[in-house]
Structure formats: C-alpha cells, structure tokens
Amino acid sequence: METQGKTAQAEIVVENVTMQFRRAKDEAASLKEMLIRMVRREHGYETFLALDNVSFTVNRGEVVGIIGTNGSGKSTLLKIISGALIPTAGRVLADRSKIQLLTLGTGFDPELTGRENVYLNGAMIGYGKKEIDSRYGEIVRFAELDGFMEEKVRNYSSGMVSRLGFAVATARDAPEILILDEVLSVGDLFFRKKSEARIREMIHGGSTVLIVSHTPSVIRSNCTKAVWIEKGRLIAAGDPKTVCDGYESMRK
Numbered sequence: 001m002e003t004q005g006k007t008a009q010a011e012i013v014v015e016n017v018t019m020q021f022r023r024a025k026d027e028a029a030s031l032k033e034m035l036i037r038m039v040r041r042e043h044g045y046e047t048f049l050a051l052d053n054v055s056f057t058v059n060r061g062e063v064v065g066i067i068g069t070n071g072s073g074k075s076t077l078l079k080i081i082s083g084a085l086i087p088t089a090g091r092v093l094a095d096r097s098k099i100q101l102l103t104l105g106t107g108f109d110p111e112l113t114g115r116e117n118v119y120l121n122g123a124m125i126g127y128g129k130k131e132i133d134s135r136y137g138e139i140v141r142f143a144e145l146d147g148f149m150e151e152k153v154r155n156y157s158s159g160m161v162s163r164l165g166f167a168v169a170t171a172r173d174a175p176e177i178l179i180l181d182e183v184l185s186v187g188d189l190f191f192r193k194k195s196e197a198r199i200r201e202m203i204h205g206g207s208t209v210l211i212v213s214h215t216p217s218v219i220r221s222n223c224t225k226a227v228w229i230e231k232g233r234l235i236a237a238g239d240p241k242t243v244c245d246g247y248e249s250m251r252k
Contacts, residue, residue: 011098011177011208012058012081016090019051019076019232050076052232053090058225063209065219065240067247068229074212077229078181081210098176100125102169110154114145114164117153121168135171142194143167163191170198174205181212196222216244 051073058064066074079085081092082101108117118139122132132139140146143163153161180199199222203209213219219226219240226243228235230250236243 009059010057011060011062011094012210013093014054014056014077014081014090015093017051017054017077017080017087017092018049018089019073019080019085020088021048021050022046049232051080051087051229054229054232054234055090056227056234056237058208058210060208061206062225063203063211063223065223065226066210066212066229067214067216067219067226067244068235069214069251071231072229073232074214074229075181078179078210078212082179094177099179100169100175100177101179102166102181108153108161108165111152113152114149114156117164118149118168121165122171125169127172131172139164139167139171142171142198144191159191166195166198170202174202174207176206177208177210178202179210179212182214216248220244 054073054077056064066077068074076085078101080087081094082099083096108121112120115136118136119129119132123129127135140149143160143166145160145164148156148160153164156164178199199209211218211222223240225238226240227237228243228247236246
C-alpha cells in the first residue's frame with residue numbers, strides 16, 4: 001500500500017486515474033482475411049479511453065455512490081481501486097487488505113451445487129472453512145434457498161444467484177471498506193429491501209462503502225456522497241441529490 005499523500009481520514013484516494021485499452025477496429029470476416037492482415041501487419045487496433053483523469057476521495061465512514069450510464073468506466077474504476085487492474089496513468093491510494101469487492105456471482109461455477117459454490121466463493125473472498133461452516137445456515141436462510149442448495153447453480157435463476165452471492169459476501173462482520181457493484185439493483189423488491197437493510201447494518205458498523213449503480217434512487221437513498229462518471233470523465237461529485245438530479249436531467 002502507498003500511504004504518502006493520504007489524509008488521516010481518507011480511505012481511498014483516486015488521483016488523476018487514466019485507463020486506456022487497445023481494441024480491434026473491426027473484426028476479420030474470415031480466417032483467410034485475418035491471416036492476410038497478420039502477414040501485412042494490418043492489425044487495425046485503436047485506443048479506447050475508459051477513464052480520463054479521474055480524481056476523488058472516499059473518507060472513512062462515507063457511503064459514496066458512483067453513478068453513470070452503461071459503459072462509462074464504473075466497473076473499470078472498481079477493478080483499479082481493488083487492485084485487479086493497474087491504471088495507464090495516475091494512482092489509487094488505499095489499503096487493499098481492507099477492501100471487500102462484491103460483484104454478484106463472481107467466482108460461481110455453474111456446474112457445482114449451491115452448497116459447493118458457497119465454500120468456493122467464500123474461499124475466494126477470504127473465508128476459512130470453519131468460518132463458512134459456522135455461517136452456512138445463516139447464508140442459506142438469508143438467500144432464501146433452503147431446499148435448493150444441492151442443485152447445480154446452472155439451474156438457478158439470475159435472482160437466486162444474486163441472492164446467494166450477496167448472502168455469502170455479507171455473512172461475516174462488516175469489512176472496513178466494502179465495494180458494491182450493482183448489488184442493490186437486483187432481485188425482487190422484498191430482497192432489495194433486505195439487502196439495503198443488511199448494507200445499512202454494515203454501514204452503521206463503521207464500514208466505508210462504495211456503491212456503483214446507474215439507478216439514481218439507489219444512490220439517493222443509501223449514499224452520503226455521489227460521484228458521476230460519464231464516458232470515462234468525472235462530471236460531478238458531492239451531494240447525492242444534486243448529483244443525481246444533474247444525471248437525470250442529462251438523460252431526459
């Protein structure tokens with residue numbers, strides 16, 4: 001972890017982060033065309049700017065919502081903050097050992113049962129077997145999947161996968177930094193309310209929370225601060241109502 005430049009209360013500092021990717025301009029229509037392009041060294045790549053000089057700070061105990069339309073760079077930013085990607089330029093200052101990233105269904109194997117996936121997914125996010133053993137019943141009850149845990153996950157609906165992923169990720173005591181990627185906008189209305197209540201418990205337990213969504217109501221009702229990113233650029237940061245009002249006006 002880098003610590004220089006962090007204030008006493010800052011948990012995550014995003015400094016001038018830029019992320020560029022290379023992508024093909026157009027795909028070859030056939031294997032023959034692809035081979036001809038390779039021989040002629042006509043690769044046809046272009047640079048895609050996913051994030052462009054983005055800066056903001058998440059302070060200890062804040063609940064910060066990141067909003068923006070699909071393809072605006074929100075998930076790329078999460079991967080950089082969590083350490084899965086290294087930015088092209090700029091840096092993120094954070095103690096990644098404190099961070100728990102919840103992206104529902106990540107790490108689930110569709111050919112394994114619900115029970116097996118609880119242990120697999122739990123291990124991937126740092127749970128020990130004894131810890132999962134002790135919390136298994138609570139996970140199943142919260143996910144409302146009693147009677148389905150010996151079924152293969154490929155037979156689950158997307159809502160069932162979401163419920164199980166959320167229950168596993170939030171079963172233990174609140175992490176110091178919790179990052180939620182489109183978690184509170186899935187499932188039925190009743191489960192969303194349950195999820196929001198669980199997140200509020202974690203927030204009141206002292207967690208710093210980063211919520212990514214493209215749904216303004218999620219940001220307004222759960223966050224103390226909002227960050228709006230559009231097409232890779234930081235548009236606004238501050239009061240959730242003000243930022244979300246601006247976002248909705250842009251979409252009209």
